[in-house]
Amino acid sequence: MGAWQSYRMRLRRKRARIRAFRKHFSLRPVADRTDLIRQGDVLLFATLRDEHVRLPYFLRYYRDLGISHFLIVDNDSNDGGADYLARQPDVSLWSTRASYKHARFGVDWLNWLQGRHAHGHWTLVVDPDEFFVYPFCDTRPIRALTDWLDTSRIRSFGAMLLDMYPKGPIDAVAYRAGQDPMEIAAWFDSGNYTIERNRLYGNLWIQGGPRARVFFPDAPKKAPALNKTPLVKWDRRYAYDSSTHMLLPRGLNLTYDAWGGEKTSGVLLHAKFLDTFTAKAEEELTRGQHYSASVEYKAYAGIAAQTPDLWCKWSEKYINWRQLEILGLMSKGNWA
Amino acid sequence: MSVGIIMLVHTAFGRAEQVARHWAASGCPLVIHVDRAVPRATYDAFVQALSDVPHLRFAPRHRCEWGTWGLVAATQGAAEIMLRTFRDVRHVYLASGSCLPLRPLQELVDYLDARPRTDFIESATIAEVPWTIGGLDQERFTLRFPFSWRRQRYLFDAYVALQRRVGVRRRIPDGLVPHMGSQWWCLTRQTLSAILDDPNRRAHDRYFKAVWIPDESYFQTLARRYSRRIESRSLTLSKFDYQGKPHIFYDDHLQLLRRSDCFVARKIWPFADRLYEAFLTDQAGAMKRTEPDPAKIDRIFAKAVERRRRGRSGLYMQSRFPGEGHGGGLTCAPYSVFEGFGDLFENFEAWLARTCGMRVHGHLFAPDRAAFSDGRSVISGALSDSAALRDYNKRAFLTNLIWNTRGERQGFQLGPGDHIEDVEWDIAKDPNAQISVISGAWAVPLFRSNADFGDIRRAAARLQRIESRHLDVLRSQWARARVRIWTMAEVIEAPMEPLQTLLDEIGRQGPQTLAEAPRMADLTGFGQFLQNLRNQGMHPYLMGDFPVDEAPRNLPRDGRKPYLVRPE
Numbered sequence: 049m050g051a052w053q054s055y056r057m058r059l060r061r062k063r064a065r066i067r068a069f070r071k072h073f074s075l076r077p078v079a080d081r082t083d084l085i086r087q088g089d090v091l092l093f094a095t096l097r098d099e100h101v102r103l104p105y106f107l108r109y110y111r112d113l114g115i116s117h118f119l120i121v122d123n124d125s126n127d128g129g130a131d132y133l134a135r136q137p138d139v140s141l142w143s144t145r146a147s148y149k150h151a152r153f154g155v156d157w158l159n160w161l162q163g164r165h166a167h168g169h170w171t172l173v174v175d176p177d178e179f180f181v182y183p184f185c186d187t188r189p190i191r192a193l194t195d196w197l198d199t200s201r202i203r204s205f206g207a208m209l210l211d212m213y214p215k216g217p218i219d220a221v222a223y224r225a226g227q228d229p230m231e232i233a234a235w236f237d238s239g240n241y242t243i244e245r246n247r248l249y250g251n252l253w254i255q256g257g258p259r260a261r262v263f264f265p266d267a268p269k270k271a272p273a274l275n276k277t278p279l280v281k282w283d284r285r286y287a288y289d290s291s292t293h294m295l296l297p298r299g300l301n302l303t304y305d306a307w308g309g310e311k312t313s314g315v316l317l318h319a320k321f322l323d324t325f326t327a328k329a330e331e332e333l334t335r336g337q338h339y340s341a342s343v344e345y346k347a348y349a350g351i352a353a354q355t356p357d358l359w360c361k362w363s364e365k366y367i368n369w370r371q372l373e374i375l376g377l378m379s380k381g382n383w384a
Numbered sequence: 385m386s387v388g389i390i391m392l393v394h395t396a397f398g399r400a401e402q403v404a405r406h407w408a409a410s411g412c413p414l415v416i417h418v419d420r421a422v423p424r425a426t427y428d429a430f431v432q433a434l435s436d437v438p439h440l441r442f443a444p445r446h447r448c449e450w451g452t453w454g455l456v457a458a459t460q461g462a463a464e465i466m467l468r469t470f471r472d473v474r475h476v477y478l479a480s481g482s483c484l485p486l487r488p489l490q491e492l493v494d495y496l497d498a499r500p501r502t503d504f505i506e507s508a509t510i511a512e513v514p515w516t517i518g519g520l521d522q523e524r525f526t527l528r529f530p531f532s533w534r535r536q537r538y539l540f541d542a543y544v545a546l547q548r549r550v551g552v553r554r555r556i557p558d559g560l561v562p563h564m565g566s567q568w569w570c571l572t573r574q575t576l577s578a579i580l581d582d583p584n585r586r587a588h589d590r591y592f593k594a595v596w597i598p599d600e601s602y603f604q605t606l607a608r609r610y611s612r613r614i615e616s617r618s619l620t621l622s623k624f625d626y627q628g629k630p631h632i633f634y635d636d637h638l639q640l641l642r643r644s645d646c647f648v649a650r651k652i653w654p655f656a657d658r659l660y661e662a663f664l665t666d667q668a669g670a671m672k673r674t675e676p677d678p679a680k681i682d683r684i685f686a687k688a689v690e691r692r693r694r695g696r697s698g699l700y701m702q703s704r705f706p707g708e709g710h711g712g713g714l715t716c717a718p719y720s721v722f723e724g725f726g727d728l729f730e731n732f733e734a735w736l737a738r739t740c741g742m743r744v745h746g747h748l749f750a751p752d753r754a755a756f757s758d759g760r761s762v763i764s765g766a767l768s769d770s771a772a773l774r775d776y777n778k779r780a781f782l783t784n785l786i787w788n789t790r791g792e793r794q795g796f797q798l799g800p801g802d803h804i805e806d807v808e809w810d811i812a813k814d815p816n817a818q819i820s821v822i823s824g825a826w827a828v829p830l831f832r833s834n835a836d837f838g839d840i841r842r843a844a845a846r847l848q849r850i851e852s853r854h855l856d857v858l859r860s861q862w863a864r865a866r867v868r869i870w871t872m873a874e875v876i877e878a879p880m881e882p883l884q885t886l887l888d889e890i891g892r893q894g895p896q897t898l899a900e901a902p903r904m905a906d907l908t909g910f911g912q913f914l915q916n917l918r919n920q921g922m923h924p925y926l927m928g929d930f931p932v933d934e935a936p937r938n939l940p941r942d943g944r945k946p947y948l949v950r951p952e
Contacts, residue, residue, distance in 0.1 A: 187636035192653055196632060208702040239765020239788035242777035243700055252705055255776075261768045268776035275702060304703045308711025310695035313703035362766045376699045376787060382625045382692030384685050 053248070061296035064287035067152070068159035074146035075121065075157060079134040082119070082165050089116035090170045090190050093162060095154030096122060099176040100129030101324065104226040106176050107136060113180065114189035115172065119165060121157045123148050140165075148337045155288050166282040170194040173278050173292050174316065177229070180207060180278065181369045182314035183380040196383055197281070204295065205279035206303030207314035210236050210377060211257045212321065212366065213358035219323040229319035235363040236317075237261065238375045241274065249294050251275060251301035258321075258358040263347040270343055276316055277303055312381030315372050321358060387412055387493055388473035390462040392455070393481035394419035394448060396654035397430045400481035404434060406664050410489035413439040413470040415462040420445040420454075441465050451533055455567070455599040456592065460580060467577055474500060477570045482651040483620060484633075484663055492619075492647045496570070503575050503611040506565030506618045507604040520544070520596060525562045526553045529596040557584070557591050563608050567599040568620035568650065571607060578610035579603065621646035621678075623685040626692050631685050635659055640684065643677040698816075700783055713864075714779070714814040715786040720795035720890060721817055721865075724825030725882075727799070728875065729902035733757070739900070740890050742793040748785070749778065749802035764788040771803075778807040786816070793890065800826050800850035812857050817865035819858060820886045823851060824872040824927025828905050831913045837920070845922050852926060873928025879904060 085091065092115045099106075107118065122130045122143040133141045144157065151157050162171055172190075174180060182193055182205075197205060212233035214221060221232045241256035252275050260271035276292045280300060287296050295301050305311045329345045348356070364375065372378045389407050393400040393416060400416075407414055414437070418427050427445075434440060443462035446454040459478060466476055475496045485492075496502075510521045520527075527547045531539040556562065571579075582588065588606065592598040607614060621644055623631040630651050633641060635658040641649055652659055695704045698716025706712075720742070725732045737744040737757070746755030753761075754769040761769045765788030767781070768774075774781045786794060798804060798811075798819075811817045826847045830840050858867045866889070870882050883901065911930040918924070 184634070184636060188634050189655070191655060192634055195653065199629060199632070200627070206702050237766035239784050240767045240773075241701075241784070242780040243702075243705055244777070245705065252702060254702060258766070260773060261762075261766060261770075264773075265768060265770040266772045268770075268773045304705045305692075305695065306705060306707050306710065308695050308697070308706040309693045309704065310691050310699075310701075311703040313701075360762045360766055362762050362764055364766075376696065376701050379695075379701070379703050380688065380691065381703065382688045384631060384688035 057248075057296060057298060060289065061285070061287050064156075064159060064289055064296065065163070065285075067156045068163065068287070071146070071151045071156035072160035074144045074151075075142040075160070076144065078122070078130065078141040078143050079139065081117070081138070081140045084138070085117050085165065085169070087168075088191075090114060090172065090194055091116065091166050092118045093158045093166070093171055093173045094118070094120050094176060095148070095157060096120065096125070096129070096176045097148070098125050098127045098129065098328075100125070100127040100132060101223060101225045102176045102229070103129055103132055105228060107139075108226075109179055110172075111138070113185065114191050119161050121154060121161070123154070153291055155291060159287050162282050162286075163284045167284045169282055170197075171280055171282045173280075173288065177318060177320045177322075178209070178278075179230070179317040179319065180314060181317055181372065181378070182207070183312060183369060183373065183378070183383055185314075185369055193383075194279075194281070197279075203281045204277050204300040204303055205312070205314065206275070206277050207279065207316045208241075208254055208377065209274040209276055209318045210315045210372070211259055211274075211318045211358075212236050213258055213363075214321065215359040215363070216357060218321050218356060218358070219326045221323065223322040223324060229322055230317060230366055233319045233321055234366050235359055236366060238362075238364045238377065242268075246294075246301075249289070249301055250298045251277070251294050252304055253293075259344065261360075262356060262358050263344065270347075272344055277301060278316060279314075310379040310381050312383045313378045315369070315378045317366070386472060386474040387489075387496055388466045388470050388476050389414050390443075390459065390466060390476060390478050391416045391481055391483075392419075392448065392458060392462075392478070393417065393430075394422060396481060397426065397433075399652070399654045399660065401430065401433050402660060402664060403481065403484065404440070405437060406485060407489065408437045408440060411439075412489060413466065413473060415441045415443050415466045415469075417443040417448075417458040417462045418445055419458075420447040421449075439470065441469055449532060449534070451597040451599075453593045453598050456602045459599070459603070463576055464580055467573060467580070474573050475570055476573070476576055477619070477648075478568055479620065479648060480568070480650055482654070483568075483648050484650070484652045484659060485648050486621070486641055486644060486663055487647050495647070499615075501572060501574075502613045502615055503569070503571045503607055504615050504617060504619050505569035505571060505604060505607050505611075507563040507608055507614060507616050508565055509561065509563055522562075523548075524564075524596040524601065525556055527596075528552075528554065528594040530594065533596075554591070554594070557587055559609060560588070560591075560605055561608060562601060563604040564601045565604045565616065566618040566620070566622060567603075568618050568622060568648075569603060569607075570619050571603070572611075575607055575611045579606045582606070619647045621649040621681065622651070623681065625685075626689045631688070633659060638662055640681055644681055645678045698783060698787055700780065700787075713816050714810055715783055715816045717786055717790050717793070718816045718818060719786055719793060720886070721798050721811060721819040722795060722886075723798050723820065724822030724872070725820065726797045727825040727828045728822055728872065728905060730905055732902050733797070735900065735902040736795065739887065740793075740795075742795050742890060743789065745794065745796035747799060747802050748781075748796040749774070749798060749804055749807060751801070751803060754781070755797075775803055778803070779810050782807060782810060795890075800847040800854060804850070804854060808854055808857050809862075812860070812863040812865050812867070815864045818886075818889055819865050819867045820882060821855070821858065821867070821869040822872050822875050822882065823855060823869055824848075824924065825875075826851065827872075827914070827924060827927055828907070828910070831907075831910055832905065837916070841917060841920050841922050844917055844924060848922075848924060848926055855926075871926065871928030873930055876904075876907070 092110055118139040120133055120141050122141060124145045130143060133139050148154060213235050214232050237257045241254055244253045246253050253273055254275040255271045260268055264271040273293050277295055278292050289296050329348050332345045373380060389412050404414055443465055446458040448454040448458055531543055533540050592602045625631055633649060633652050635656050638658055697712030733744045743757055745757045748754045753771050754774050756763045756769055765784060767784055830844055875882055911932045914924050914930050915932045
C-alpha cells in the first residue's frame with residue numbers, strides 16, 4: 049500500500065467521523081442510561097424502525113450471551129417499540145426522524161454513539177433481525193470470546209451474514225413476539241457463497257445464499273453483501289465505512305487468513321424472512337430508504353406474485369454452531 | 385508440609401485468593417508475588433483479604449512483563465522467602481494465579497514424597513527442540529534484548545537486526561548449557577538453594593537479564609547444572625497455541641480436565657465458575673469419576689493449532705481465504721474431468737456412474753446452465769445451476785461443488801463449447817483434478833448435426849481454436865493436474881485403453897475387468913466429413929489421422945448398426 053493510498057484512507061476515515069458528528073444533531077436522547085456502563089462491558093449497538101415484535105426475543109438472546117448494555121437508535125418507529133425499549137433497564141435509547149438513507153443506513157448515527165460511549169469497549173453492531181453465533185456460544189458467554197481476543201491481540205471479529213428462511217412461503221407462519229425466529233426460519237444455504245477480496249479495503253466481499261439463488265439468478269452482481277465485522281474492540285478513531293461490511297482503519301478488515309490457516313469467526317443468523325418481511329418490503333418500496341435504491345425489495349416484489357419459496361431440497365436445517373463449523377461457514381480457529 | 389507453593393499473581397485477584405485459600409487449607413505454605421504494575425489499592429485489598437491465612441508470605445514486588453527478567457526476579461525473591469521461612473519445605477511448586485489444582489493436594493504430596501530427590505522441570509536444549517516463537521532460538525542466548533517485544537516491537541526487531549548485521553555474540557557463562565522449557569516447575573530445596581546461593585549467581589543473573597524470555601530458560605538452564613535427577617516435564621498442564629500463548633480452559637473443558645491426570649492446570653478463565661466450583665470444593669469427587677485420558681487434551685489443542693496454521697484445504701470462507709499457491713490445492717478432494725468422452729460414447733455418463741459409483745455430471749460449464757447429474761437444478765449446498773451465478777465466479781462454483789460433495793467423488797464433462805476461459809487454468813493447476821481428454825471429439829456432434837455446412841465449418845474452426853489453446857493450458861509447465869490426452873483416432877483404434885486407464889485411476893466398484901462398455905457413436909462417413917472440412921479450407925487436426933474414403937478400421941462395414949466396444 050502506497051503512502052498516497054494510506055492518506056486517502058485516512059481522509060475517508062476522517063470524513064466518516066465528520067459525517068458522524070454532523071448527523072448526531074438529529075439524535076434526541078430518550079433514555080440515557082450510559083452511566084451504567086462499566087469497564088469491560090460488552091456493548092451492543094443497533095438502529096431500528098418498527099421492529100417491536102422482534103424486540104423481546106432480541107433483547108433476551110443478547111442478554112443471555114452476556115451483553116451488558118444496549119445502545120439503540122430508533123428511527124421514527126410507530127409501533128410502540130420505542131416505548132418498550134425506553135422501559136428496559138439496560139437500554140439507552142435515542143430517537144431520530146431524520147433520513148435513514150442520508151445517515152448512510154444508520155452508520156453515521158452509530159459511529160457517533162460508538163465514538164462517544166464505546167471507546168475501549170468491545171462492541172457488537174447488529175440489526176434486530178441478526179443473531180450472533182460464535183464458537184462455543186452455547187457454553188461460553190461473549191466475555192469469554194472478547195477476553196480471548198484481547199489476549200490474542202485481535203481487535204475485530206468477523207461474522208458472515210447467513211440468511212435464514214422458512215420452508216414454504218415466507219408469510220405462511222406468523223411470528224409471535226418473544227418467539228425464537230429460528231423456529232420458523234430454520235433453513236439456510238450451506239455451500240453457494242462466492243468470495244472476492246477487496247484490494248483497497250482488504251476485506252472479503254461475500255455474496256450468495258438464498259437471495260442470490262432466488263432473487264438474483266441472472267444478476268449475481270446485485271446480490272447483497274454478506275461479509276460483516278460486527279464485533280470490534282472500539283477506539284474513538286475507528287469508523288464503519290459501509291454498514292458493518294467495511295471498517296477503517298483497514299487493518300480491522302483482516303479477519304481472514306490469506307495463507308491457508310483459519311482464523312476464528314462466527315455467523316450472524318439473519319432472520320429477515322419472516323412473515324413481517326412482506327409488509328416491510330411494501331413499505332420500503334414506497335420509502336426508498338434502503339441500500340442501492342432498495343434493489344433487493346424490488347427484486348422480491350418482482351417474484352412475490354409467484355409465492356416465493358426460498359427453500360429447496362438441499363437447504364440445511366439449522367442445529368447449532370458446530371454444524372456451521374463443520375459445513376465450513378465459520379471456524380473455531382485456534383480457540384479450543 | 386513438604387510442598388511449598390509460589391504463586392505469581394497479576395490479575396483476577398478474586399480467583400487467586402480462592403486458589404490460595406485452597407492450597408492453604410491443605411496446610412501448604414505459600415509465598416505470593418503480585419506484579420508491581422498492580423495498583424497499590426488493589427494490592428492492599430488482596431493482602432488484607434488473605435490476612436487470616438497462616439503460612440502465607442508476600443514477596444517483594446517486581447514488574448512482571450511477559451518475556452522479561454522481572455518474572456525471574458519475582459520468582460527468586462519468593463523462593464528465597466520460601467526456603468528461609470518454611471524449613472520443612474522439600475519441594476517448591478511454582479504456580480500462577482490462574483492455575484487451578486485438579487487433584488487433591490495430598491496426592492501431589494504423596495507423589496513428591498515418593499520422589500524426594502527429583503526435580504520436575506521441562507528442560508530441553510535448543511538444538512533438540514525448535515521453539516522458534518518470534519523466529520529466535522539460539523539467538524535468545526547470544527543477542528541482547530533490552531527492548532520490550534510487546535510494546536517496542538519496532539526497536540526490538542531493529543536491534544536484533546543490527547546485532548545480526550554487526551555480528552555481536554554474547555559469551556555464554558562457563559558451565560552453562562542453554563536449556564528451555566515451561567516456566568512452571570517444581571524443584572527440590574537442594575536444587576533451588578544451589579541455584580540461589582551459587583557464588584556465581586550475580587554473573588548468571590547479569591547474563592540472563594539480557595536473554596530473551598529468561599523465565600523459560602533461567603531455572604531450566606541452571607537446574608541442569610545442579611540437579612541430581614531431572615524429570616524433564618512440567619507437573620502443570622499447560623497447552624500453547626501457535627503463537628506461544630497458553631490455551632485457556634473454560635467450563636466446557638470440565639470433562640476434559642477431569643480426565644487429564646495432571647495435578648494443576650493453567651490457565652483458567654477467571655469466570656469459569658463451574659471449573660472453580662468443581663475442582664476447589666469437591667476435588668476428590670471431581671477427578672475420580674472418570675478414567676484418565678490425558679492424550680485427549682493433547683489431541684484437541686494440537687488440532688486447534690493445526691486448524692489455525694493450515695486449515696481445511698479446499699475450503700474458502702470468511703476467515704480462510706488463501707491466495708493463489710497457498711493453503712494446499714484449489715479443491716478439497718480429487719475429481720475427474722472428461723473431455724470428448726461424452727461426444728464419442730453415446731451413453732458415457734450413465735455408464736460411468738454405474739461402473740464407478742461416482743457422481744457424474746454433464747457439462748457443468750455449458751453456456752445455458754450447469755448440467756448437474758440427473759438434470760437437477762440445485763445440488764448439495766444449494767448450489768444453483770444458473771449460468772449467470774456460475775459465471776459470476778467460476779472458481780468458487782468449482783470449489784463449492786467439490787467442498788459440498790466431499791465424501792463422494794465428482795466427475796463432469798468439459799468441452800470447447802463450454803465457458804472454460806479462466807476456469808480451465810484453475811482446473812489445470814489443481815493437483816486434485818484428473819483430466820482425460822479425447823481431442824477432436826467435438827467434431828462428432830457437428831458431424832451428426834443437421835446444420836448447414838457453412839455453420840458447421842465455422843463452429844468447427846471455433847471449437848478447434850478453443851481446444852487447441854486449451855490443450856496448451858493442460859500441457860503447460862504450471863499444470864499440476866493428472867492429464868491424459870488421446871486423439872480421437874487413437875481412441876477409435878483401441879477404445880478400451882482410455883476407458884481402462886481412467887477406471888483404474890478412479891477406482892472401480894465391482895470386478896476388475898469391464899463387464900460393460902459404453903456404445904460408440906456411429907462414425908460412418910466421418911472421414912469424408914473431415915475431408916469436406918479440409919476442402920472448405922478448415923483443417924481439422926486435433927482428432928488425428930482419419931482415412932478419407934472408408935470408415936475407421938475397427939468399425940463394422942455395416943454403418944447402420946452402432947458400434948459396441950467390447951472388453952478385451
